[in-house]
Amino acid sequence: MGRLVGAIDQGTSSTRFMVFDSSSLDVVASHQVSVLPIYPQDGWVEVDPEQILQTVYTCIEETVKKLNAKGIDGREIAAVGISNQRETTVLWEKSTGKPLHNAIVWLDTRTTEAVDMFIQQTPGQNKDYLQYKCGLPLSTYFSAVKIYWLINQENESGRNIAQAIENENCAFGTIDSWILWNLTGGANGGVHVTDVTNASRTMLMNIETTKWDFELCKFFDIPMNILPEIRSSSEIYGTFKSGPLKDIAISGCLGDQSAALVGQMCFQPGSAKNTYGTGCFMLYNTGTKPIFSKHGLLTTVAYKFGEDEPVRYAIEGSVAIAGACINWLKDNLGLIDNVAETETLASSVDGTHGVYFVPAFSGLFAPHWESEAKGLIFGLTQYTKKAHLVRAAFEAICFQTREILDAMNKDSNIALSSLKVDGGLSENNFLMQLQSNTIGMSVVRPDMRETTALGAAIAAACAKGIDVMKLDSSQLFPLSTKTFIPEITEDERNTNFEGWQHAVHLCIHSVKTKRVRRLSGATSEAVHSVFDQVYNEM
Secondary structure: OEEEEEEEEOOOOOEEEEEEOOOOOOOEEEEEOOOOOOOOOOOOOEHHHHHHHHHHHHHHHHHHHHHHHOOOOOOEEEEEEEEEOOOOEHHHHHHHOOEEEOOOOOOOOOOOHHHHHHHHHHOOOOOOOOOOHHHHOOOOHHHHHHHHHHHHHOOOHHHHHHHHHHOEEEEEEHHHHHHHHHHHOOOOOOOOOOHHHHOOOOOOOOOOOOEEEEHHHHHHHOHHHHHHHEOOOOOEEEEEOOOOOOEEEEEEEEEEEHHHHHOOOOOOOEEEEEEEEOOOEEEEEEEEEOOOOOOOEEEEEEEOOOEEEEEEEEEEEEEOHHHHHHHHHOOOOOOOOHHHHHHHHOOOOOOOOOEEOOOEEOOOOOOOEEOOOOOOOOOOOOOOOOOHHHHHHHHHHHHHHHHHHHHHHHOOOOOOOEEEEEEEHHOOHHHHHHHHHHHHOEEEEEEOOHHHHHHHHHHHHHHOOOOOOOOOOOOOOOOEEEEOOOOOOOHHHHHHHHHHHHHHHHHHHHHHHHHHHHHHHOOOOHHHHHHHHHHOOO
């Protein structure tokens, strides 16, 4: 066995701690705990930051117990990396470490009106106005508008936040910063840092200088003194101040999608991966220069392995709802008892028979960026059964991935020949075969599914001063894989996709008519005229 490296993998629905053997990349021990979201209102998604922290402590303690049961001392872990859900926003008091509000989760849409306001303030009311600086469109997705909303609440929480800011006692962080600050001492000297991958998801970092940008902070009216220091993705940030890993270095930090890119060994420009979890996220490595999308994709930081190393960039397509729509069928509609049965149900019918499901529960992300879009199930008949709805949900995941892949091919001018996949839903063989059919290329799934945690572990192991691994082919083993090959014709593929596009257009143009009425006070006749015009363009 080689040196041991740990990874905290804090996601939207669960937290895990995993320990890897650096010589084989095998998982030696792990533990996972669910995270319970909070839904205060329609479209609002929160999580208790202290609950997240407790799940981290629990996972570490239980994993160390499992190591001990194998005769391995947890102190043998050389270093620990962190992978986290991105954009989720926490404000806390520096003096006490107490959160000033529940964390606002990345897919929360409460900031829709704030986004509209910011768009109205830009020349030409352009949601891409800040793209040249931060690589991102104005959207409810990113952290800046969440911070703005928290600061400007007209209630006790808002007043407490304003007071903390006035007293220079307020700290902002995405989940990585919150975990790092607490593990390294919290109110007693905790390190207030983030890495470039997470900072690139706030709309406050200049994508080319990788520094907090004064003009961006001024645009969103956010004080810069609440922001963490931006560091690279692989360096020693500090050490555990207590617990079973006391004095062990924390030396890796990556937003979850960047971590999966690293875990899939996508180090060469032109390589890409797609992660299937609560949402769906495709990243395409573009090398040392950012590419600014003209087709609705995001420019983001892929990783930066050391403070003296160059930044590596990616273009990204983000889908808000993937696995979440399967859970919705189970928890909200009660159509299924267990997610495990969906593969059998979906494969029991030969198609959806014209049913299309647009799961815009948090609006539509890439490439449309319509935060006000609502979900739509189109094409129901008396023949429709729950198996058709389940299959339509799977198809929705695949169609959204194709939309992103098409946009990515246009932006990069280099068509992918295969797609690497990971995430919980990628274990579903039916879905992966459906994905291959939908995009017309091979889908490659690693046998070792924990690529996100692995990426965080690799970042920690490669840090200067840890030096357990290096980013080169002689140090990192290729992952064994299973490949899915397309089984339908190009005509079938395109016909199915055209039906999906029609359903999406209906969804988007419904939003446009509502927006015309709200923003201009248009009459019913004017609204119907707009709808007729856009419908005829479909």
